[in-house]
Amino acid sequence: MKKLKVTVWNEFIHERKNEGSKKLYPAGMHKVIADGISKLGGMEVQTATLDEPEHGLTETAVQNTDVLVWWGHRAHGEVKDEIVERVKKRVLEGMGLIVLHSGHYSKIFKSLMGTNCSLKWREAAEKERLWNLEPSHPITEGIGEYIELPNTEMYGERFDIPTPDELIFVSWFEGGEVFRSGCTWRRGHGKVFYFRPGHETYPIFYNSQVIRVIWNACKWAAPQIIMADKCPNISNSLEKLSPKNVDFGKAGIQQ
Amino acid sequence: MKKLKVTVWNEFIHERKNEGSKKLYPAGMHKVIADGISKLGGMEVQTATLDEPEHGLTETAVQNTDVLVWWGHRAHGEVKDEIVERVKKRVLEGMGLIVLHSGHYSKIFKSLMGTNCSLKWREAAEKERLWNLEPSHPITEGIGEYIELPNTEMYGERFDIPTPDELIFVSWFEGGEVFRSGCTWRRGHGKVFYFRPGHETYPIFYNSQVIRVIWNACKWAAPQIIMADKCPNISNSLEKLSPKNVDFGKAGIQQ
């Protein structure tokens, strides 16, 4: 069976500038995520980062990606619009997209959602419990009733997103909030999954259940087909039209 | 009761450059739409066009609009990005948006949908019948089983949109195609309705059922509230947090 081609993208800034982050993820979060899902098998995993030429997302790289995993936070604004457009075009053609944690505010996610994607937040290392609402969904395979994370940044509702096609996880937070932590949407021919866990100074991506969900999601988001967009003029009708004894001014953009 | 403030926006180009269009809509389609919904009552209707300063959509104008109706076709690219952003911000805050016909390819609609919004099309003056799938929806009040339009431009599936929250109309075309002709979505606090009918050289906006649907839709899309976007840091939790005997590196964007 052909291996799924996954690219893990990370802005890779915190891990080079913040001491805690550097200690936790010396080679970057993308490396830990990529290693984690590689070990679970069936995938060829690449990584790409902001500082590479074209952010590592050249036309060739994108064409060779079945599913793209996205982590960004402090440098959303530095991602070039043309690269965002390229990724968006590919998602609409069929590429899968997994957006993690602070990626909720990335250009690519906001552009696919059409909303602000804002939320409440607090950094207090509090406990989170992600309840599995859909135990029969491929994304939760092998995950039990919930995932418990001892120390997380809190994200709280209202999360400004379009109603998800499927709501997979809802989080409970020690401090009193709730959050839609796992959501799916179809956009064009591509599948999008937002997954809340992940942070630059909490060891979230060393959690095996978190990695398992990302791995499951990559398999779920694998393209069924890749299909280019078009908006064709179908001048010949399938059915014969009745004679039109009316004289409309010529329409269209010519005068 | 306070009147609903509706603004009908039109690029207003065909009606000044195309003879057939000029004859049909000498003062522009926006004038016919505005007059039509005004007569049905309960609304203060303004119009705005592309060639006005800021396309007639100044900050004040947008603040004074409950529901915006949008018609555009050949000049989508000429609508300034900053005006699109202003309108989008206001929709997400709660303003209603009714997108007509070729507006499917407008910047504002594509930006709120996150997809290509492409479709099949044919200009052959063919018959269309819009079937009313939701006779108990406010948008179809007073409309019977279907609307029949003798001469229309055909739009056919696949229409590249996110799954509508509600599918109100589906069109049958003489030439053999079908189309999701009336669709609703919530985006932020605003309601969006796409309605297919409307064309620069067919007399669609003189059809009383079409006008009735637009009027109904304006009432349906009236803002429940207007609420500014925010992404607040909630530093104090509602519930007391347990002591955190861990030392995470300081997170966030400072080093």
Added chain:
Amino acid sequence: MKKLKVTVWNEFIHERKNEGSKKLYPAGMHKVIADGISKLGGMEVQTATLDEPEHGLTETAVQNTDVLVWWGHRAHGEVKDEIVERVKKRVLEGMGLIVLHSGHYSKIFKSLMGTNCSLKWREAAEKERLWNLEPSHPITEGIGEYIELPNTEMYGERFDIPTPDELIFVSWFEGGEVFRSGCTWRRGHGKVFYFRPGHETYPIFYNSQVIRVIWNACKWAAPQIIMADKCPNISNSLEKLSPKNVDFGKAGIQQ
């Protein structure tokens, strides 16, 4: 303006047999709910209970109800199937239905959902906080960011329901669970709202925010139209059919 006709139905058993419940709701929960929403205005509120003839839901009573509010718990099985069918028929024709708390397991709710409607539960008087996910929805008018209830029975996910059309409230529980506490669905021409709060020995229905949500929901669920079901044979087509030079055996149920 015509007043909305609301009927509050209660099995009315706990309040006559359980001391705590009797003390809290001496005239029954239906009385407290009915009084509460009456005071907010615009409604003619009736009540009906299990022990009345036809459970108080005669054909006439149902015909004279715009929105039915339902509370049941220990006697779901005693509600006659023919009455459930009558109520269901009326919901599908356009009557609104608000299902409260333990009504999740009522025949009428299960029958409209098509699923088990099961959940986790615990009676430990714990704190619940219902987060308002849709501040621009009519059901949450006048409700702030959340409703806090100091002592409640816990309901936890997975709640076995079809994906709600709209998810209005999500609950946080002191004991660590979450729950989809406010959900809407369209069924036929009727609107259904499930709202979690309410219990026979906690004073939930004396909470003004809970009553406000029920009142809001009644207004939201008001019928747009009442339309009888039919499955008509349309022997004459709208479009002329081409000659059929084939000989199919006569179909249908006759031999």
Added chain:
Amino acid sequence: MKKLKVTVWNEFIHERKNEGSKKLYPAGMHKVIADGISKLGGMEVQTATLDEPEHGLTETAVQNTDVLVWWGHRAHGEVKDEIVERVKKRVLEGMGLIVLHSGHYSKIFKSLMGTNCSLKWREAAEKERLWNLEPSHPITEGIGEYIELPNTEMYGERFDIPTPDELIFVSWFEGGEVFRSGCTWRRGHGKVFYFRPGHETYPIFYNSQVIRVIWNACKWAAPQIIMADKCPNISNSLEKLSPKNVDFGKAGIQQ
């Protein structure tokens, strides 16, 4: 790889009583469907009919079915309620269900939808074109832009169903109607697909595209897990509850 266990159920009455139907489907429609999908591979296909003991759907048979395909028409009322309950229970546990054509009015489909499932209809051997709205969905794999059927019974909107999770096909009919011909819903842990084509005297089930869609749908509806329903009392909370210095009357069903 383990083969998918599919059971094709047919009431098998027309094909024994109606001359045209007998000639077209001498061994019953179930036989033609079963042979068709068997040839496409990867499945162990059984059949079951109304006149078998327990309609061929014994507890063992249902336990040994991954996906059930359903065709019924004139004898919906003869299907025993206890068998319907057994099938429904299994769908909610995870079994897939494909409902064909006149099965829209079957007890099992109506029970899972919660609505009337009524529609318009006409038997005039007219042309139908099913437009493929989701070319990237597994159910439409190998199907092009549309399926054309030269002679069909017409089904027209309004189809009284809950909003589908996914709308896969929309039909165009020669006589002027449209119909949502391919719809998916999740119910419990099971997936349901309604597919319009199929009739007792038109040779629909000899059409290779129709068979391909049924085969695709069986693969799509394969259970991810099988999970029994429960509604558990979780007496111990995950989080420690604060002391409750209140005295509520004992709740629950005891007095």
